[in-house]
Amino acid sequence: VIWMTQSPSLLSASTGDRVTISCRMSQAISSYLAWYQQKPGKAPELLIYGASTLQNGVPSRFSGSGSGTDFTLTISGLQSEDFAVYYCQQYYSFPITFGQGTRLEI
């Protein structure tokens, strides 16, 4: 099982800020990493896959980087609609696993 450590668990920021969320793997996964955003009462939405490829329709203020064991989601110029919970997910090997989530709050 690949264990994932996502940090921070809670992130306070203001609109216009640049924030980063980290996801660290217990073993190397190349670039087999996705990021999701989940708003209250809603299903998660895919933001990024392949560690850095933006899903269609996702604003360019979202970006992903990293490979191997260390990955980062960056949001540049926070908008009000970005306050949500963010999850990383590895798909390098089974079982598919998710990070614990990062709550981004105002």
Place this chain on the structure above:
Amino acid sequence: EVQLVESGGVVVHPGGSLRLSCAASGFTFDDYTMYWVRQAPGKGLEWVSLISWDGGTTYYADSVKGQFTISRDNSQNSLYLQMNSLRTEDTAFYYCAKDKIGGRAAYYFDYWGQGTLVTVSS
């Protein structure tokens, strides 16, 4: 427009059984690997199971192996999850999700349903 609509979530006693369904539309269902992902209330996401486009390959999380069975009916554009011997820790929202890539699976999810709540309680 891709739509995934889950149904079947109810309150069930421990030890009981339940079958969840997911009705798919807006894409060629039998081209895609499909998944179940669950989320206990207020908690994080947990992958549960996947089934290949033709139903020939299935995988399960260790936490549900031997307890849950995933299946699909491509003629009905439907995905199912048979849940047996339910435990209180199976209480969660259950989401069906679609693979990003048709044919060979990518193992990440570009569309999700709205979820159906399964509550296991005496």
